[in-house]
Amino acid sequence: MLTLILLAIPLFAAVLSMAAGAKNARNLALGAGILELIITLGAFFLNGKEGSETWLTFNREWIGPLGISYAFSLDGISLVMALLVALLLPIIIYASFNRTFKSPHYFYGLMLLMAASMMGAFTTTDGLLFYVFYEFALIPIYFMILYWSEHPNKAKITLKFFIYTLFGSLFMLVSLLYLYNISGSFNMQALYEAGRSLSGSEQGWVFAGFFIAFAVKIPVFPFHSWQPATYDSAPTAGTMLLAGIMLKMASYGMVRLVVPALPEGVAEYGTWALALSAISVLYASGMAIAQQRYKLLIAWSSIAHLGVLSAGILSGNAQGIQGGIMEMLSHGILSVALFFVYDIIESRMNHDDMSKMGGIREVNPLFAFLFFIIVMGSVALPLTSGFVGEFLLLLGFYQVSPWLTAVAGLTVVLGAVYMLRAFQSMMLGPANSATQSFAPLNSHEKTVLTILVILIIALGVYPDPILSVANPSVESLLQGLNR
Amino acid sequence: MKEIVIISLLGIAVLALDVLKMRKLVLPVIMLGLLGLIGVSIADWGLNETPFAQYGGMLTFDNTALSFTIVFASIALLWFILAGDNYTAGTSQRTDIFALVLFSLCGAVVLSAYTNLVMLFLGVEILSIPVYVLAASQRKNVLSNEAGFKYFFLGSLASAVLLFGISLCYGAVGSFELKAIQEHLSGGFYSPLILTGSALMLIGFAFKISVAPFHLWAPDVYQGAPTPVTAYMSTIVKGAAFAGMFKLFGSALQPLPEAYSTAIVFMIAITLIASNITAVVQTDTKRMLAFSSISHAGFMLGFVLTASTTSPKYLIYYTLTYSIASLISFFVIQHVAAIQNEDASTDAFKGLIKRSPVMAVSMTVALLSMAGIPPLSGFLGKYYVITNVIEHEHMALVIIMVITSAIGAFYYLRVISAIFTPIENAGRIMVSDSTRRTLAVLSVLLVVVFFAASLLELL
């Protein structure tokens, strides 16, 4: 029941927003976001309580003979993912109050639609429905970029983004259908059984299909080249949605579909995927080091972190997956934070060329302080949310492939290299003529940044509520896999 | 039977109204007639009516035929509403064209209900001959002439080939009845004669549905024909051809010999590759959609490939959803091109979102549906095809389908990009209320039909 409500709120709000017109669109959206958050927290509260089943799951037949149903369930993993959406949505909406958009009701409507589809993808237990939500999320963001971006090259960039990700996810569809062909149902449990009944090499092929889909979206080297340009051209709210939540659908897909369904396919025939993930870390870090512009730098850094994420999840053990879940949440928060910092800087400087900045700390110590914590979260310092995830991921990954972990682990070093460099060249040193007049944070920016920073630290210091909610689900997911 | 009578009489009635100078009544009468057709089809549901059964009845209105009839009738209904704007009310041109469409529709109904190769042949011809005329119906327009002629000529050639195939089958079986053919083949053995015969029939149909390498006519004809006619061709004509083909290959020529599967797989593959890749470089949206239509034919051929295990309802679903999308897109093109000197290039769509939001949004929905993006029904159509093809273990074909789908999305999105690219001082495009409403309803339908796909199981 709650799952339906979670799905209905943004959907309904989206329609309402588009119908009601521009005037109160953003407040409506914010309200919907906060309501969503409250209900998600309610679901958190219900989790594990006696008789909460009826509240947290929903199941109706859709296309019966084909084994497709409207099935949703909020187990521990889905709860965390739902939290990711419900937590970031109001923040992103509130963060976008900084800017004014043309036809805001459509802008926020699309945003809410996207939230609905992501919520759907994270909570459904039907394979096809997952695919549907996964794909559908593309549409709103596509239009958000196409219509609200001011990038001169946006048409080409969005096209590439759309086609590339669509191309990838079609492979997922093939793999899903291949499994379905055996199971006769899209119920995830049935898909797991179908997958496990396959021979190792068959699993390897099916895995390849899934991996291409997810690797494009996450993205993992060498399927990433759509991403930096897309982040660059999207309006900041769009980038936040993309980097913060949408990409997690892919990693969530790995958790939900790949790991439990194709254990042998990943373990025996998936080493290449792990290697690609590890290379991804190195490659993206290298690219990040080469960037002059802050937004591109964080775009690349995102790829680097997600390389670790992909590798950790694919290692298929409890540590890797728990780490993955934690990292998804944390990376979501951090991405939103980092891109919000971009938004703040861009709104004052009208550019994000790091070499032309410096000394902002002197002018605006509060901003620098908050930004520093975000940076520390991004370099995965203990007691920030980034660390818990990243460490668990590496821990999980190590059990599968020590040498590749050593490669992927370089993110610990390289991440510090580029993030500190960015922080240093923007914030430290003497202020120059351009940064001299860097305006103080307005109350609204302060609020957003403070909430994000608190989240970063709170989740790093006390991640237990998340981890212990997810843990039973992760263990039941891995049940029957002898690894 | 009543269906055929209604549709034929409707055509005649339209002509009569023309003669009686009551042309204003044409459209309402057609509406009523088509609604009646739909109603009758629903009333006949489950009766398996076979008219003139005592003489070896040549049509059977089973549920599949009825649902095809309903689909065709509904699409036609929508077509008439949308096309109503394009032909000046009260002219004889309008009545003539509408009558031709109705006659052609009669052929479509025959094709979905035939049980005899004679009927098949007649159905194909009744379907096609009016369309030859329709394609050429802009009499002063050389492009339209050219389209009509090419279509007519190659169509006749295909008819001849189809006929030769029918003849050879008859030679081998001694009857035109589908049932007889199926009995003849029940042992699974194909004698050379029937093998050749069915190959020729396959080619005859391959032409009608425009799959490679027999598709070359389609882009030219689609582009040259008046846009409403193109819309009609890509929806009902194509759907009816598929209905006929599916029936032939699904119920008569079973089991399909191995060589056929391979040949069809090959045809699908080159269809998808050739059409999608060529579509990428098109600048004219109408021609681009023609290639897209070919590509969809390639997909739908997948149902024929797997006809032994596929229920026709999935083909019906695909036909319906593709037709809706196709109607929307062609009519939007029509309206966009009409006010800018028949320019249907991608650039002509720039700023459409401001110039006519309804058309822009419905066009977008239609294109996304054709691209197969959920939650639009075009996705489920493709999904059904791919599931079936996977079930038959043609993995290579699946991969090609997938890759070409992605390529397909590319050219659809290019149009969408244009729609949402703002331009300066764009005037609004005025279209009639009925068109606007119809387009809006159709695009909503594309979403609804996705979620209501379970209704399909009623068939």
Added chain:
Amino acid sequence: MEKLVTLIPLFPLAGFLFITFLGKGLSKNFIGGIGSGAIFLSFVVSILVFTTQMHGAHPTVVKAFDWITAGTFDIDISFLVDPLSAIYLLFITGVGFLIHLYSIGYMHDDEGFNRFIAYLNLFVFFMLILILGDSYLTMFVGWEGVGLCSFMLIGFWYKDMKNNDAAKKAFIVNRIGDLGLILGMCLLFAYTGTLRYDELFISERAIGGLPTEVATAIGILLFIGAMGKSAQIPLHTWLPDAMAGPTPVSALIHAATMVTAGIYMVARSSNLYAMTESAGDLIMWAGILTSLLGATIALTQNDIKKVLAYSTVSQLGLMFVALGMGAYSTAVFHVITHAFFKALLFLGSGSVIHGMGGEQDIRRMGGLKKHMRTTHLTFLIGTIAIAGIFPFAGFFSKDQIIAVAFEENKLMFLLSLVVSACTAFYMFRLYFLTFHGKFRGTHEQEHHLHESPAVMTLPLVVLAVLSVVGGFIGLPHAVGESMHMHWHWLDHYLDGTVVMPALHMDLNTELMLMGLATIIAVGGIYLAWLKYSKRGELALEDKDITSATHKLMLNKYWFDELYNAIIRKPVDAISKALGSFIEPKIVDGLVEGTGAATDAAGGKLRLLQSGSLFFYILAFVVGLIALLLYI
């Protein structure tokens, strides 16, 4: 009593939070009081904890809260109280308190005073977590946390980019080590399924089943972490640069506490290292090389803090030599004494710098003993202590290392004597050049020269006392016996917590070694006296240096340049290549190429649509023929 241990890190944390969020507008003295007071409270609790441990209480784990759960991986934030952590607590809070106190005076005129105290508090908090953590992972929290504080404090004066660069360097180099540590933890977990000390070493002895190679690998990986933190070759280059931070920072973080975390970690893992010879050998060699390197470079440096920094590197190396040879408690002993006298020396140098108005070059000093009596005296004590003169603290700990080396490895023994001689020489070179002779600075500086305020000299005095008596916690057998005191008290105290080597040394050898060490130290002092005091020679200006060896040492064996050439430049070049060529041309080029290829193919394929009826019919017929032929 052990429950109180949770308070120990909480006080500094509270101090940090208070100063950061509520400290605005409060007076500096008050802030200083809060900061030092917090540490003092911790110190008091630490004493309580320490006393219980001293009286033989059992090691206890105090759980604060659940932290990370993932399948079988289960780590809490909880604190382990045992002799090792207790004694560390004691000197960290103790020395920490003194340095806080000192900072009040030292940083009094700095606009970032609040910030500074807050950072120091935060640092102590993390250091305490590092020490108290009951698992490698909890330790790692502190480990990274102190790195963070080190970063912030090195770059404290952030307007100067040089400081920021030094801070960044420290952080990144440390991170390299941390990667090793992370991988070590991963490997440990992969084999034992836990990272808790208790389960690993005590209750379940989970390391028992480790194959030797794995133990070696883990040992090496963990040691890589220690290399970073404790500035061992090849990750030592950050420490001298870290002197860019304010002097109390150098004293607290980069001499007394943080840099000895590596030793703590290895000592903590002594059970593990005891299982493997080769890891120990590696540590030993890395230690002695670092020690020699530091000692030789220190001979030529002219920046007062740089000399001390290299001296620290060198001393840390010695501690690792001890660790490598299995003498864990000896290393800890040296850590403690070193904390006393090195903190003293740094604070003393800080006092000097304070007095000199920021001047750090010893060539511009001289004759300061007249102006800064307390500083001079305490500095001298520190210098004697580090040089290893009986009965100062440094003598006993260093002697113990030399003794172990004599037992274990004669080559080590010789090399450590060399280090010892160098140490005595460069320290007294520093001492003489700074405090003796004539003043060589500007007039203004001379005019400005003054003794530091009491809040600064008081810690000096306390530390000086500790530098004198600190050695008594580990009196050698021979001395202890004769003085009727507890000998090898520390060894007994730590026995059971860390692995103890079985040393069998008779008294004569012991005495002989002590004598030898003293002679060598005195020799070094004599040479320094001869050169810099008696002959009054001055350190050469950079441009006058001609000797190749001298240049080599002055330039720190060109390590920075080497790393620049083999790591930094290639990384930059590679990332540049990635950005300008590989990404756009190859990776994205492939993607774009696919698009372009499709386009080109479309351009060719559309030619099939020639529009010619003839061609269409031909295609039709050919298709017909093909199908018929195929069937």
Added chain:
Amino acid sequence: MLSEYAFWFLSFVAVFSAAGMIFSKNPVYSVLSLIITFFAVAGHYFLLGAQFLAAVHIIVYAGAIMVLFLYVIMMLNLNKLEEEKRSLWSKSLSVAAGGILMLVLLAAVQRTDELNSIAAGEFNAAMGQTKNLGNVLYREFLLPFELASVLFLGAMVGAVYLSKKELA
């Protein structure tokens, strides 16, 4: 015996005049050649016992369809030698393609052994007669017959529509 000779004769005439139609440069000659072919085909019908069909064939094809053709040719004034400028390449290509198609079809219909096993039933001489044909046409084929009228109507409307002069 006679019928055997007749077969060969008629076949020869049919093929020969068909070739004449194809290769004649004057469209009028082509039409006339085709009419000869049709007559030959009608002869075959007769030989095969389809007398009524033969008659209808003559009437419809030779009498109506070909006259229509001729009419169009005359009206469009195409009754003169016409130069078709075509490259040798495309000509030989078309001959090759057509020839191969013919060969392939020949090969395909040659493999019809199975037909030999069909027992020759009692030949019904009356089968091709009008009465018989009429019976079948108006009973079994009544529906198609009626539908043919729809077809005609459609064709008629279409042809008239296209030939109308007014408007665009």
Added chain:
Amino acid sequence: MELYHNITINHYLVLAAVLFGMGALGILFRRNAIIMFMCIELMLNAVNISLVAFSKMWNHTDAQVFVFFIMVVAAAEVAVGLAILMMLYRNTHSTDTSVLNKLKF
């Protein structure tokens, strides 16, 4: 199967195939729309011959009736086809199919 004196069904099938093939060849060979059109008629006749022969073979009338329908359709096609042709001629003044190349690529 022998249809009459020594003449088997194969003879007729060969005849039909030859005529059909000639029709196809003609369509390819000529560019004059009218001639090409006639070639199609030739192909239809080829089919008719085969059908009549089969009718005789199976001793069944329905194939003959089918031929009847083919003629009907052919007539309808001719009517429409010639109408299109006339119209085309009116616009292009040619019956040469090679002028039909406006729609391409």
